[in-house]
Amino acid sequence: MSMVGNPVQVGRRPLDVDLIDRARAGDDHAFASLLGPIVASGYRLAGAMLHDRYAAEDVVQEASLKAWRSLRQLRAGAEMRPWFLGIVANECRSVRRTRWWSVLKFPDVESPAMPPDDPHTTFAELRRGIRRLRHRRRLMLVLHWYLDLPMAEIAVITRSSEDAVKSEVSRAMRQLRGLIGVEDA
Structure with a gap:
């Protein structure tokens, strides 16, 4: 071509x-x-x-x-x-x-009690936490962590600057940690 x-x-x-x-x-x-x-x-x-x-x-x-x-x-x-x-x-x-x-609204189907270190428990908590985020923060996390897009591309998608994207991803991660009860590192 x-x-x-x-x-x-x-x-x-x-x-x-x-x-x-x-x-x-x-x-x-x-x-x-x-x-x-x-x-x-x-x-x-x-x-x-x-x-x-x-x-x-x-x-x-x-x-x-x-x-x-x-x-x-x-x-x-x-x-x-x-x-x-x-x-x-x-x-x-x-x-x-x-x-x-x-x-x-459909209720979340709870799985039987699992040990706290079970990755499925962590995944379920993470998923519930992500659902509770505002649309823009959820979008930023999904684009960055799930689709593994670079910040520059996320900036184009969201019509934001790269600095704004970095800041929003950071805020979303902080909020998500609070929602799922994980302390900041």
């Missing part, structure tokens, strides 16, 4: 600008080539934010449709992954804001 004009990035891979142009012109195969390598990250983000597999699938489907419709907003030289994950994050926020989501 030859490079034409300015490369557009998918994650960290340069893409042929012609592929973007073809997708913008309505070529669904070109769009699938753009979205294919990053859609799994979208599912992981939505799943971690919503804790509901079916809601996550709906969010990624809606985000994919919105990405298709707003492909013209992707700037030349921009990276596809942060742009798409930003759409996914906004969709997660929209879902969590809907009335049915806040009214419909």
Whole structure:
């Protein structure tokens, strides 16, 4: 594949600008080539934010449709992954804001008592703690620790500076430690 004009990035891979142009012109195969390598990250983000597999699938489907419709907003030289994950994050926020989501609450199913050093107990506590964080802090932790994205990419996704991202991740970690009863190191 030859490079034409300015490369557009998918994650960290340069893409042929012609592929973007073809997708913008309505070529669904070109769009699938753009979205294919990053859609799994979208599912992981939505799943971690919503804790509901079916809601996550709906969010990624809606985000994919919105990405298709707003492909013209992707700037030349921009990276596809942060742009798409930003759409996914906004969709997660929209879902969590809907009335049915806040009214419909399922109780956490408690597992039988386990020894305190059991990793499953720690995971369950961690998951409950993450659920209690505000959306933005949960998003920062999921992007940084679960998707293992660099601070610079998180800054693009959240439309923040890198310093703001570092600060918010630090605050979120401090709050999470307090929620799960872990003392600061």
